[in-house]
Amino acid sequence: MMKNNNYCVIMSGGIGSRFWPFSKESKPKQFLDFFGTGRSLLQQTFDRFNPLIPKENIYIATNGLYADLVKEQLPELNDSQILLEPTRRNTAPCIAYAAYHIRSICPEANMVVTPADHLILQEHHFLKNIHVGLNFVQQSPSLLTLGVKPNRPETGYGYIQTGDGEKGYIQKVKAFTEKPNLELAKIFFECGDFFWNSGIFLWNVNTIIEAFKCYLPDIYTRFNRGLDKYNTPEEKAFIEEEYPLCQNISIDYGIMEKADNVFMLIADFGWSDLGTWGSLHDLAEKDEFRNSSLKCKTLFIESKDNLVTLDNGKLAVIQGMEDYIIVESNNVLLICKKSEEQRIKQFVANVNIKYGTEYL
Amino acid sequence: MMKNNNYCVIMSGGIGSRFWPFSKESKPKQFLDFFGTGRSLLQQTFDRFNPLIPKENIYIATNGLYADLVKEQLPELNDSQILLEPTRRNTAPCIAYAAYHIRSICPEANMVVTPADHLILQEHHFLKNIHVGLNFVQQSPSLLTLGVKPNRPETGYGYIQTGDGEKGYIQKVKAFTEKPNLELAKIFFECGDFFWNSGIFLWNVNTIIEAFKCYLPDIYTRFNRGLDKYNTPEEKAFIEEEYPLCQNISIDYGIMEKADNVFMLIADFGWSDLGTWGSLHDLAEKDEFRNSSLKCKTLFIESKDNLVTLDNGKLAVIQGMEDYIIVESNNVLLICKKSEEQRIKQFVANVNIKYGTEYL
Numbered sequence: 001m002m003k004n005n006n007y008c009v010i011m012s013g014g015i016g017s018r019f020w021p022f023s024k025e026s027k028p029k030q031f032l033d034f035f036g037t038g039r040s041l042l043q044q045t046f047d048r049f050n051p052l053i054p055k056e057n058i059y060i061a062t063n064g065l066y067a068d069l070v071k072e073q074l075p076e077l078n079d080s081q082i083l084l085e086p087t088r089r090n091t092a093p094c095i096a097y098a099a100y101h102i103r104s105i106c107p108e109a110n111m112v113v114t115p116a117d118h119l120i121l122q123e124h125h126f127l128k129n130i131h132v133g134l135n136f137v138q139q140s141p142s143l144l145t146l147g148v149k150p151n152r153p154e155t156g157y158g159y160i161q162t163g164d165g166e167k168g169y170i171q172k173v174k175a176f177t178e179k180p181n182l183e184l185a186k187i188f189f190e191c192g193d194f195f196w197n198s199g200i201f202l203w204n205v206n207t208i209i210e211a212f213k214c215y216l217p218d219i220y221t222r223f224n225r226g227l228d229k230y231n232t233p234e235e236k237a238f239i240e241e242e243y244p245l246c247q248n249i250s251i252d253y254g255i256m257e258k259a260d261n262v263f264m265l266i267a268d269f270g271w272s273d274l275g276t277w278g279s280l281h282d283l284a285e286k287d288e289f290r291n292s293s294l295k296c297k298t299l300f301i302e303s304k305d306n307l308v309t310l311d312n313g314k315l316a317v318i319q320g321m322e323d324y325i326i327v328e329s330n331n332v333l334l335i336c337k338k339s340e341e342q343r344i345k346q347f348v349a350n351v352n353i354k355y356g357t358e359y360l
Numbered sequence: 361m362m363k364n365n366n367y368c369v370i371m372s373g374g375i376g377s378r379f380w381p382f383s384k385e386s387k388p389k390q391f392l393d394f395f396g397t398g399r400s401l402l403q404q405t406f407d408r409f410n411p412l413i414p415k416e417n418i419y420i421a422t423n424g425l426y427a428d429l430v431k432e433q434l435p436e437l438n439d440s441q442i443l444l445e446p447t448r449r450n451t452a453p454c455i456a457y458a459a460y461h462i463r464s465i466c467p468e469a470n471m472v473v474t475p476a477d478h479l480i481l482q483e484h485h486f487l488k489n490i491h492v493g494l495n496f497v498q499q500s501p502s503l504l505t506l507g508v509k510p511n512r513p514e515t516g517y518g519y520i521q522t523g524d525g526e527k528g529y530i531q532k533v534k535a536f537t538e539k540p541n542l543e544l545a546k547i548f549f550e551c552g553d554f555f556w557n558s559g560i561f562l563w564n565v566n567t568i569i570e571a572f573k574c575y576l577p578d579i580y581t582r583f584n585r586g587l588d589k590y591n592t593p594e595e596k597a598f599i600e601e602e603y604p605l606c607q608n609i610s611i612d613y614g615i616m617e618k619a620d621n622v623f624m625l626i627a628d629f630g631w632s633d634l635g636t637w638g639s640l641h642d643l644a645e646k647d648e649f650r651n652s653s654l655k656c657k658t659l660f661i662e663s664k665d666n667l668v669t670l671d672n673g674k675l676a677v678i679q680g681m682e683d684y685i686i687v688e689s690n691n692v693l694l695i696c697k698k699s700e701e702q703r704i705k706q707f708v709a710n711v712n713i714k715y716g717t718e719y720l
Contacts, residue, residue, distance in 0.1 A: 021677075299711055310693060315719045317381075317707050320697040324680075328693060333670060335695070337680040347677050351659055359657075359675045 006134050007109045008053045009098040010045050012070065012116035013063040013085055018276060018341070020348050021332035022309065024360060029274065030116035031069050035284075036295035036312060041274070042116045043073050049112070052127050052134075059083055059102070060116075061094050080231075086240045092254040093219055093246035095201075096212050097239065100223045103205040104230035110134050111208075113201045113251075119283060121270030133202040133265050136170060140263075143211060143256065144202040145173065147195030147264040148271045153185035156275055158197040158252065160264050173262040176252055195264060198271055201251065207261075216254045219246050277325045277341050281307040291318075307338070332359050366494050367469045368413045369458040370405050372430065372476035373423040373445055378636060378701070380708050381692035382669065384720060389634065390476035391429050395644075396655035396672060401634070402476045403433050409472070412487050412494075419443055419462070420476075421454050444596075446603045452614040453579055453606035455561075456572055457599065460583045463565040464590035470494050471568075473561045473611075479643060481630030493562040493625050496530060500623075503571060503616065504562040505533070507555030507624040508631045513545035516635055518557040518612065520624050533622040536612055555624060558631055561611065567621075576614045579606050637685045637701050641667040651678075667698070692719050 016029035023029040030042045039047065042060075049058060060070050061083040070082055083101060085094055095113055102109045112130060120126050129146060137144050147160045158179055162171040176197065180188060188194035203211075212220040222242045229238045247254075256262055272279050284292035289304035296310035301319040308316050310328040318326065325341055327334045336344065351359055376389035383389040390402045399407065402420075409418060420430050421443040430442055443461060445454055455473055462469045472490060480486050493504050507520045518539055522531040536557065540548060548554035563571075572580040582602045589598045607614075616622055632639050644652035649664035656670035661679040668676045670688040678686065685701060687694045696704065711719055 297715055299707065299714060301707065301710075314691045314693065315381075315711065315715065316693045316695070317711060318693075318695050319700055319703070319707065320684075321695060326693070326695065328688065331674045333674065333676045333686075333688060333693070335676070335678050335681060335686065340679055343679075347659065347661065347679070350661075351675065351677060354659060355657055355675065 004054075004057075005106060005108050005110055005138070006053050007057045007059065007102050007106065007111040008049045009059045009061055009083075009095070009102070009111055009113045010042065010049075010116045011061050011091065011094060011113065012042050012066065013061060013088065013094070014115075014117060016117065017345050017348060020344055021334050021359065022327050022329045024330060026065075027069065028066070028117075031066070031073060034119075034274065034280070034294065040073055041118070042070070044120075045114060045116050045118075046074055048120060048123055048126060049114075049130070052130055053112070056081070059098060061085060061098055063088065084236075084239070085243060087244045089243065089246050089248045091251040092212075092216055092249045093243060095208065095251050096216075096219050096223050096246075097243065099205045099208050099212075100226065101230050101235070103209065104227075107205075109205045110138050111203065111205055115199050115273070117274060118199070119270075119272045119274050122268065125268035129265060129267055129269065130202070132169070136263070136265070137202045137204050137207065141204065141207045141210070141261060143207060143259055143262045144170070145256065145262065145264050146198045146200040146202075146267045148198050148267045148269075150189050150194065150196055153182060153189040154196065155179060155182050155185045156279065157273065159188050159194045160197050161194050162264055164193070170263050170265045173256075173264050176257045195266065196271070197252070198267060199252075199273070200267075201256075202265075208255075211255050211259050211261075215258045216247065216249065219249075219254075222246060277307055277327075278338055281305075281325075281338070305338070330359070364414075364417075365466060365469050365498070366413050367417045367419065367462050367466065367471040368409045369419045369421055369443075369455070369462070369471055369473045370402065370409075370476045371421050371451065371454060371473065372402055372426065373421060373448065373454070374475075374477060376477065377705055377708060380704055381694050381719065382687050382689045384690060386425075387429065388426070388477075391426070391433060394479075394634070394640070394654065400433055401479070402430070404480075405474060405476050405478075406434055408480060408483055408486060409474075409490070412490055413472070416441070419458060421445060421458055423448065440591075444599070446600045449603065449606045449608045451611040452572075452576055452609045453603060455568065455611050456576075456579050456583050456606075457603065459565045459568050459572075460586065461590050461595070463569065464587075467565075469565045470497050471563065471565060475559050475633070477634060478559070479630075479632045479634050482628065485628035489625060489627055489629065490562070492529070496623070496625070497562045497564050497567065501564065501567045501570070501621060503567060503619055503622045504530070505616065505622065505624050506558045506560040506562075506627045508558050508627045508629075510549050510554065510556055513542060513549040514556065515539055515542050515545045516639065517633065519548050519554045520557050522553050522555065522624055524553070530623050530625050533616075533624050536617045555626065556631070557612070558627060559612075559633070560627075561616075562625075568615075571615050571619050571621075575618045576607070576609065579609075579614075582606060637667055637687075638698055641665075641685075641698070665698070690719070 016023040019029045059081050064084045159177045161175045163174045226238045229235050286292045291300045291306045294309040297315045299317045303318050303321040305323040308326045323338045325336050372390050376383040379389045424444045519537045521535045523534045586598045589595050646652045651660045651666045654669040657675045659677045663678045663681045665683040668686045683698045685696050
């Protein structure tokens with residue numbers, strides 16, 4: 001009985017331009033097989049939930065541009081399980097749409113919302129966490145988020161602060177914080193009350209819709225107008241009209257930071273948002289000189305701390321390089337100091353100016 | 361009349377392992393289109409002689425491994441114009457074979473011997489030099505070499521020293537020298553009597569065969585035994601038997617350094633043996649930071665003195681690199697400090713140990 005009430009929404013509309021040229025706007029990182037396992041990050045996310053949530057209850061929210069890629073990568077889904085965002089409006093409108101759609105099918109649904117492009121290790125722990133979380137939100141009108149215990153003073157993630165002296169597996173959230181500077185990140189790391197915000201949320205559809213009513217009433221009002229249209233042939237036209245008019249706002253900023261019924265479950269699994277080449281390098285297997293190569297063969301000579309990824313089966317011979325990202329994909333070779341990787345977006349813009357869109 | 365007596369032998373059997381992974385043993389550098397012009401170095405060499413020497417008088421000496429490549433790249437030649445060396449025995453046996461073969465067809469032939477893999481600029485000067493040289497060796501029983509006036513104290517070339525105070529366009533050679541160290545190269549460069557040894561030779565077939573008789577009598581005797589076989593169906597079997605028994609020796613060391621009838625014509629054209637990536641970088645077009653890219657598009661950021669070549673049409677975005685060779689070809693990416701390029705052979709050996717011959 002409980003099982004049929006559980007739904008999952010995989011948010012898969014991001015562009016992931018930080019991983020250019022490996023990712024491109026026409027094929028963002030969630031659709032790529034980063035580690036050469038044969039499954040893309042989206043497919044891995046689907047595979048991870050499938051033991052707990054029946055495949056007919058798994059929805060993909062994505063941009064119209066990527067509908068064909070989703071169908072190609074997840075042929076086991078029906079077209080009706082792909083929720084198309086007509087325009088990019090950040091996570092809050094996307095989640096509101098998914099909640100209204102799912103509620104029209106299952107009025108008591110519990111839903112997990114997850115990004116498509118994160119890396120999760122120790123999947124059995126993950127499944128246990130999700131199972132516990134779904135039980136919690138079924139019984140409690142709460143907004144639940146998964147928090148990851150930090151293992152370093154990371155400045156690339158948002159943090160969740162839990163209440164003073166909270167000890168349990170599920171704790172009341174005191175505050176969400178933006179990405180901290182290094183000084184602050186060190187304090188967070190040492191304090192013990194701060195957790196990485198994984199961006200994985202669980203709640204009952206009625207709880208989240210109630211939260212939209214309180215904290216994002218404009219979005220609530222818009223989606224409420226379509227109550228008779230969800231899960232009907234009219235839904236598409238309704239969404240195409242209303243969605244672009246929604247406020248562009250994240251669920252974190254619009255609801256999670258403001259609501260007072262927010263709880264956090266401490267995640268037991270290994271997690272990375274794979275947001276940067278640096279984070280990928282942290283996770284990847286490395287040789288004794290901290291060089292790592294993904295999907296390709298390598299010979300490193302007088303080189304250390306490099307991350308190399310070429311198209312499958314290629315060989316890289318790297319001499320005299322330290323702390324570089326070396327990526328070859330889609331007819332583009334990028335070589336860039338790891339410390340400069342936040343400028344990749346700017347490089348892409350310059351390539352556009354110099355050579356047009358051929359390589360983007 | 362004179363024209364019909366002129367022959368050219370393009371030596372095209374080298375391996376060129378210094379340009380790995382761009383060149384491979386299965387396709388050495390003379391068969392590659394280094395500059396993206398649409399013609400390989402061998403084809404360019406053929407094209408360069410063709411205005412002066414009729415195509416039926418142009419011979420290619422190469423290894424059996426490369427016979428098909430030669431036929432593919434120079435379909436205008438008959439099979440009989442490809443002289444196959446059964447084994448590698450350096451230039452002296454190769455030149456002896458060519459001289460005997462050509463003399464059997466034209467007893468008074470003058471021949472130019474040239475490497476297939478050098479770069480020649482200002483081709484009209486080149487043709488004028490060759491024309492003058494052929495006239496000279498027709499009239500004089502001399503061995504003529506083309507010497508290039510140095511424009512820098514290059515340590516990668518052998519030098520030719522001419523006689524004291526020699527002033528003419530064609531000068532008597534005093535000595536050949538091996539590749540000098542930098543100190544000596546500077547002295548050679550400043551002195552004015554030293555010229556780069558281009559490896560392009562001109563002589564009458566009878567003059568060179570006479571020189572073999574004097575200075576390499578063993579090779580002379582072997583090839584003399586086949587006098588009734590050249591240019592007959594028996595030539596192939598004869599060469600396959602005798603050639604491997606020849607001494608492995610260069611024409612420079614075996615004859616040019618020892619003979620006393622050696623002259624040098626001062627070349628007017630731009631020349632490089634394209635022996636190293638560095639020499640290619642010297643010649644290639646460069647941007648204001650001395651970066652050059654061959655056959656590919658590039659965006660250099662905070663980078664200087666790099667040489668980049670990828671497969672046709674690819675894009676390289678290079679940030680924070682100085683003085684590197686970056687080559688992608690044949691499923692291999694090589695990144696190597698320019699100062700370390702002489703170690704490429706060693707890298708190839710290590711690739712062989714680690715991954716076998718797949719990438720060689």
